[in-house]
Amino acid sequence: MSEPKAGLLRELHHGKLLVLPNAWDEQSAELVVHKGFPVVATSSAAVAAALGHEDGERAPWREMFAAVARIARVVPVPVTVDAEAGYGLEPDQLVAELLSAGAVGCNLEDTDHQAGGLVPAAAQADRLAGVRAAADAAGVPLVINARIDTFLPASGLSGSERADEAIRRGRLYRAAGADCVYPIGVSSAADLGKVVAGVGGPVNGNTGPELDLGTLASLGVARVSFGPRFYRAGLAAMRGSLDELRIAAGMEEPGAGR
Incomplete structure (x- = not known):
């Protein structure tokens, strides 16, 4: 079943x-499918938090993949995984x-979780090429979404150099075999439009004050993801309900009287 699902994901x-x-x-994956969405994507931050770990490759990779396997078993649609920076695994593994x-x-993101900053673009392109070759050898057209972290504060970049570097990396990553690139953290429609035009291939966007779904579509964005937004919204709703319950029960503020 992997090959048809991979082909469908690429076509989408x-x-x-x-x-x-x-x-x-x-449960969250089944809800996504029940509401008619054709693909389930995971959020590393949300999966790690649900498992009791912080994001940024701090969760054991075996636990992360076990969570993915549980999701894939219960949904009939393609599943795409936020695999962070690949957990230090060799491409074939x-x-x-x-x-x-x-x-x-x-x-697969280009943040260097060990040294900080970004992985050199050429080295990341080589890694992506290795993943593509390993997928080809396995006979499955795995859909690779290469995340570009130039717009994140940890990149050390600012101003126009963030978009320029995103375009340079996006072209390298596409040439290495990535199906889509993801300049995460872009908040400006002008910046995102520049990246979409400069890369010349499928781009993953995220929503924001300037970037609703209509704007993303008009810019030529291929896909949009939401990261841990829905997971955090659920916790926020629970927090509000607990506050209401505490008040109704006549309980003191946490820590009061100590």
Whole structure:
């Protein structure tokens, strides 16, 4: 079943905007499918938090892939995984773990979680090429979404150099075999439009004050994802309900009287 699902996921990047509300467990994934979305994407931050860990490759990778496998078992649609920076796994092992878990796509980011900053662009392109070669060898057209972190504060970049570097990296990553690139953290329609035009291939966007779904579609964005937004919204709703319950029960403020 992996090959048809991978092919479908790739096709969905060419047409109307592919909307990916990110899931973190079986129930959230089933809800995404029940509401008619054609793909389940995971959020590493949400999955890690649900497992009791922080984001940024702080969760054991086996736990992360086990969570993905539980999701893939209960949904009939393609599953694409936020695989962070690949957890230090060699390309062939990374691809094997993804396919074993039932995934047919992945995000791979160019943040260097060990040294800080960004992985050199050429080195990241080589890694992506290795993942593509490993997927080809496995006979599955794994959909690779190469995340570009130039717009994040940790990149050390600012101003126009963020978009310029995103374009340079995007072209390298596409040439290396990435199906889509994801300049995460772009808040400006002008910046995102520049990247979409400069890369010349499928681009993953995120919503924001200047970037609603209509604007993203008009800019030529291929897909949009939401990261841990829905997971955090659920916690915020619970927090509000607990505050109401505490007041109704006549309880003191936490820590009062100590």
